[in-house]
Amino acid sequence: MTSQISLLYLLSGALFILGLKGLTAPASARRGNYFAMAGMALAVLATLMNSEVTSYGFIAAGIALGGGIGTLIALKIKMTAMPQLVAILHSFVGLAAVLVALGTYANRAALGTLNTTLMWELFAGILIGAITFTGSLVAFGKLQAILSPRAISFPGRHVLNGALFLCMIAFGVDFVAHESILSLAMMTLLALTLGAMLVMAIGGADMPVVVSMLNSYSGWAAAATGFTLHNHLLIITGAIVGFSGAILSYIMSRAMNRSIVNVIFGGFGAQSADDAMEGIVGDKTVKAAAIDDAVFMMENASNVIVVPGYGMAVAQAQLALSGLLEALADKDVNLHFAIHPVAGRMPGHMNVLLAEADVPYENVIEMDEINPRFSGTDVVLVVGANDVTNPAAKSDESSPIFGMPILEVDRAKQIFVIKRSMKPGYSGVDNHLYYSENCSMIFGDAKEVCEGLVSKLKAA
Amino acid sequence: MTEAMIAFYVFVLACFVGYMVVWGVTPSLHTPLISLTNAISGIIIVGAILVAGFPSDEMESIGSTEIMGFVAITLASINIFGGFVVTQRMLAMFQKKKKTGETA
Numbered sequence: 001m002t003s004q005i006s007l008l009y010l011l012s013g014a015l016f017i018l019g020l021k022g023l024t025a026p027a028s029a030r031r032g033n034y035f036a037m038a039g040m041a042l043a044v045l046a047t048l049m050n051s052e053v054t055s056y057g058f059i060a061a062g063i064a065l066g067g068g069i070g071t072l073i074a075l076k077i078k079m080t081a082m083p084q085l086v087a088i089l090h091s092f093v094g095l096a097a098v099l100v101a102l103g104t105y106a107n108r109a110a111l112g113t114l115n116t117t118l119m120w121e122l123f124a125g126i127l128i129g130a131i132t133f134t135g136s137l138v139a140f141g142k143l144q145a146i147l148s149p150r151a152i153s154f155p156g157r158h159v160l161n162g163a164l165f166l167c168m169i170a171f172g173v174d175f176v177a178h179e180s181i182l183s184l185a186m187m188t189l190l191a192l193t194l195g196a197m198l199v200m201a202i203g204g205a206d207m208p209v210v211v212s213m214l215n216s217y218s219g220w221a222a223a224a225t226g227f228t229l230h231n232h233l234l235i236i237t238g239a240i241v242g243f244s245g246a247i248l249s250y251i252m253s254r255a256m257n258r259s260i261v262n263v264i265f266g267g268f269g270a271q272s273a274d275d276a277m278e279g280i281v282g283d284k285t286v287k288a289a290a291i292d293d294a295v296f297m298m299e300n301a302s303n304v305i306v307v308p309g310y311g312m313a314v315a316q317a318q319l320a321l322s323g324l325l326e327a328l329a330d331k332d333v334n335l336h337f338a339i340h341p342v343a344g345r346m347p348g349h350m351n352v353l354l355a356e357a358d359v360p361y362e363n364v365i366e367m368d369e370i371n372p373r374f375s376g377t378d379v380v381l382v383v384g385a386n387d388v389t390n391p392a393a394k395s396d397e398s399s400p401i402f403g404m405p406i407l408e409v410d411r412a413k414q415i416f417v418i419k420r421s422m423k424p425g426y427s428g429v430d431n432h433l434y435y436s437e438n439c440s441m442i443f444g445d446a447k448e449v450c451e452g453l454v455s456k457l458k459a460a
Numbered sequence: 461m462t463e464a465m466i467a468f469y470v471f472v473l474a475c476f477v478g479y480m481v482v483w484g485v486t487p488s489l490h491t492p493l494i495s496l497t498n499a500i501s502g503i504i505i506v507g508a509i510l511v512a513g514f515p516s517d518e519m520e521s522i523g524s525t526e527i528m529g530f531v532a533i534t535l536a537s538i539n540i541f542g543g544f545v546v547t548q549r550m551l552a553m554f555q556k557k558k559k560t561g562e563t564a
Contacts, residue, residue, distance in 0.1 A: 037544050055512075092539050229506075
């Protein structure tokens, strides 16, 4: 490789880092995206300058085809479907990594330049790529509701996965030692199976962690490919992406008070919701309220906080909430949105949905910052969120969600919860909030209730 | 130092860079962070180009590696274009808010 190409790669890597650095604040984020685009363009150009690249037909066709499809999807996709898009894109990186590793193997074998180090690197590249590929496909299936979002768990699952893993390693070792194509094929198949099995066992509600984790895997897959090709740009970029996903997984797990290991192997979502529900719901009663009650309280309030959850996205209530912000602003009432890290189905999902609905980002506040403000808040409106508001996480040591950081809405003067029914959240735990003195339920569809609130506020 | 060792050095240092940079990302932009890293991980296209463009005269497995490279390039391009464009769309939503935001 000539030094010009190496220098271009270095510049490209630096641009990627600057690109991510841009995401420190919304104001610099777009510039960051442009930096990253420039980095990618440079990387492709530099690679085309490589003397090993002699035919351009397939390359141009692939870029044109992929570029067209990618742009089209990106322009059409609904923001509520972002988790699915991200999952399928992760699977593409995984599959591409597998194909590149197999292609590199074929090319090097034809040249007779295989060596043990390269074989190990190829093994690692295929393994990570294949797990990323099928794992992401299953995650996509769950998010798109093609597959059941429930965690599929059965006795002996860990033993079976362990056995699959050991077999895969054994075939890998045989591949490295004897250059056996059969072992290569078997190893690839086993890695593909394992990827699907691992994600299959994770419940739909743990998706923020799964999406982050697969984001991380796709990075490691790129880095492993970098090792096989001795390409430092791939290594740098892969490592950064890998760490990015790992950090997000960590943040998400912490927000659920669970370890990453527990999320991956725990099968938490598989726990039968009925068991946990029993016995708690019985004797306590909740207060029901009408839209008019909430309107009255809100127009006489000075501070209102809305707590959105995935239910808001399902009901498409974000536009109505944006209208609520306007209606209250006209009456000099401050409205803020409180975001729990795991609200929605991927990290930061709520922020994007609210941004799309024209809610200014200054009004959208993260958990740690907004928690101290609840005690000075007159009205809290919970829209499609459940477990993240349950005070049992703080007070009830026997609760399965004890220790999970929550939005401390129970400290507000009055709480309204919009809910379709009394069904518990994904954890299957009954929400103690609903029975507290200062909480009332408004039963109904989130979108209809919010629209009702807005029209009555405007009329009032 | 062997080439593999240098690669390992680069890898470990890049991990540190990733760690430092990503902790600085504001939580409200975590979704764009994922879509941007999605686009960036399309860097696998570099490997795909090297596979597809490999001098192909002297070997029997010509066709298959070129096809593999082609598919990999297509997939990586979907990632690159899809990732960047969707990130741009999202960031534009955050941007737009800035002007109207001050008055609220």
